[in-house]
Amino acid sequence: MDYNTKPEISLEYCLYARKSSESDERQTMSIDSQIDEMMTLAKRDELKIKEVKKESHSAKSSGTRPVFMELLQEVRQKKFNAILTWAPDRLSRNAGDLGSVVDLMDQGKLVKIQTYSQSFSNNPNEKFLLMILCSQAKLENDNKGLNVQRGMRAKCLMGWRPSIAPVGYLNQNGDPSTTELIVVDPERENFVRQIFDRMANQGQSGRTIKMWLDRIGFESRTGKRLALSKVYATLKNPFYYGEFEFPVGSGTWYKGKHKPLITKELFDKAQLHLQIQPDKGYKNKLFPFKKIFKCGKCGGGITAEEKYRKLLNGRIVKHIYYHCGRSRDFECDEPYITERDLIKQLIAKIDVIKFNSLGITRKIQEDIERYHRLKTQVLHQEFIDGYLAEFNRIPESGNDKNEMMKNYLLHILQIGTAEERLEVLSFIKTKFILSQREIIIEK
Secondary structure (H helix, E strand, C coil): CCCCCCCCCCCCEEEEEECCCCHHHCCCCCHHHHHHHHHHHHHHHCCCEEEEEEECCCCCCCCCCHHHHHHHHHHHCCCCCEEECCCHHHHCCCHHHHHHHHHHHHCCCCCEEECCCCEEECCHHHHHHHHHHHHHHHHHHHHHHHHHHHHHHHHHHHCCCCCCCCCCEEECCCCCCCCCCEEECCCCHHHHHHHHHHHHCCCCCHHHHHHHHHHCCCCCCCCCCCCHHHHHHHHCCHHHHCEEECCCCCCCEEECCCCCCCCHHHHHHHHHHHCCCCCHHHHCCCCCCHHHEEECCCCCEEEEEEEEEECCCCCEEEEEEEEECCCCCCCCCCCCEEHHHHHHHHHHCHHHCCECHHHHHHHHHHHHHCHHHCCCCHHHHHHHHHHHHHHHCCCCCCHHHHHHHHHHHHHHHHHCCHHHHHHHHCCECCCEEEECCEEEECC
16 A cells, blocks of 8 residues: 555535626626536536536626635635636636635645636646636736727827717717717707807806706707706816817816817806806705705705895894705795794694604713803703703603603704704604695605
C-alpha cells in the first residue's frame, strides 16, 4: 500500500447560472438553457450537484451580486467545495470577485471549477488560465465602455446630442431617409416657441404657462401632460437655441447641427425672468398644519401663507391662511381657512382624533428636559410640571392617561410654538380633509 497517496476528495458541486440584464450580454444563453446544459454534463460525468443557484445580475462590479456572494460564503463554510457553471465569465467579469474565487482555491476550500468546455483545479497553470479568461471578460467590458464613450464624443463633435431629444424635437435613429439624428417635431415646435415667448415677452410665470398648456390639451410624445418641473427644464435648456453641454455639468459645450427653435436673445431674455426669485425668507416659514390635511375638492396637498393687515390705529396684524396648493388642479377653487379657525375646529374634534400615545409620552419627557429653553414661559413650565406629576401617577392602561394626553395636545394646539405644534401633529394618525372651510375626518 502506498501511504503517500492522498485520499481522493469527494466533490460536492453548486451549479451557478447567471445572466446579466444589461444589453452587452443579450446574446448570452438564458439561465434555463445554462442549467439544462450543465445538468446534462453533470449526468454524463456523474457529478454530485448539491444545490442550484441562479440570478440575473451584471458581474461588472465586485461584491454586488447577492446570490454569488452567498455562494462564496457557503464555500467558506464548506457546504460546497466545487462549482459547476457554463463559462468562467459567469463567475466573474471584475478583478475583485475573481480574487475572492482564487483565494478560496488557494485555501483549499474550492477544489474545482467545472465549466462546459474545461475544468480548473488548485494548481498554478489552471488558476492562471482561469484568471486570464476572467480578465479577458473584464477587458471586453472596459473596452465596451470606452467604445460607448468614444462614440458619444464623436456624436457630440458632429453636432448631435447623444440622448433623448427634448420636447419639440424627435430622434431619428435608424431612419434611412435622413442623415439628421434629431429633427424638429412639427406637432410641438410652435408650442415650445410660445413657452419661451410667454416667459420672455409676456412675463408669465412657469405655473401660468403650465395652466395654459393644460388648458389647450398639450401632451408630450408619450401622451402625458407636461409637468411644471418639465416646463422649467425646457425654459432653462440651451438646446433650443442651438447649443448643448455633454455630459451635463462637465463644462464641455458643443454647437448643435439641429435646427434651433428660438434665438439666443429670446433664451437670454427668458433667463432674466427666471432669475427673479420670491423672498427666500418666506420659504423658511413653518406652517405646522399642512401635512395632515388634503383638499376636499381635488385631493391635492394643502399649503399656507402669511398676510399682514394694517389697522386704523397703525397696528399691524398677521393672519395665516391655509388653502389648496393646486398641485393636482391649477384651477381648484377650494376656499381658504384661517389658522385660527382651523385650530378651533381641531379642538372641537379632539375626542375623535386618533394619535400615537407613545410618541406624545416621549414628547412630554423631552419637554421636561428642555426647561432651559422655556425659562421665559413660566406658565408653560408650571403646566408641564404639574402634568408630568399627575401623568406618572396614572396606570399605563388607564383611560385617564388618554385624557391627559388629549389635554396635552389641546395645550400645544392653543399656546405651543409652530415647532411644538409640528412635532405633536406628527403623532396624529387621523387624516383630515378641508372642504368649504370645514374639517372633515377622512374615512
